[in-house]
Amino acid sequence: MKKRFIIGITGSSGILYGIHFIKTLAHYVEGESHVIISDSAKLVLKKELDISIKNDEEFLNYCLKDIKSPVHHFIVENPKNVGAKPASGSFLHNGMIIVPCSMKTLSAIANGYSNNLIERSAEVCLKEHRKLILVPRETPLNLIHIENMKKITLAGGIVLPASPGFYHKPQSIEDLLNFICGKILNLLDIEQKLFPSWQG
Helix, strand or coil, rough: CCCEEEECCCCCCCHHHHHHHHHHHHHHHEEEEEEECCCCHHHHHHHHHHHCCHHHHHHHHEEEEEECCEEEEEECCCCCCCHHHHCCCCCCCCCEEEECCCCHHHHHHHHCCCCCHHHHHHHHHCCCCCEEEECCCCCCCCCHHHHHHHHHHHCCEEEEECCCCCCEEEEEEEHHHHHHHHHHHHCCCCCCCCCCCCCC
């Protein structure tokens, strides 16, 4: 069966991780993803990459601009529409990934406060016992951050910090992005070839 995912992109530094993950799916994984981009993410896009977008479809077009024949289909969802498909437990999928995940979003999910479609979709993943992967990039961490990560983990979510390894001898920013995206794929039970796995 083709894979189906929910992708949340929030207003944390490291928006390249989210962009690269979309590109990775487009290249290698057959299926579809529902993409939810927060308003804060658009501000980070302007700050970090000097890119202004008028709407969410423009963001998706930017992510896919160098990909001629994507094998993955993307559906953009309105972050304010808490009645969209991903907000329902009857919407079946193979996992939700929030990349990058801001500490505000992580806190909302950890404490059951669903104020938008990203947070509601994550809440549904936890209550339905579906895979939820949060990729925070914040550093350093305070005790509140750590406690919220603990709550997420105890509730069944996975916290995957954007902390790339170096044993594969990265030579570029793309190599570092590949490491994190490869780790996400592994957690989604998809064999990854973005970086060489540790051989012992």
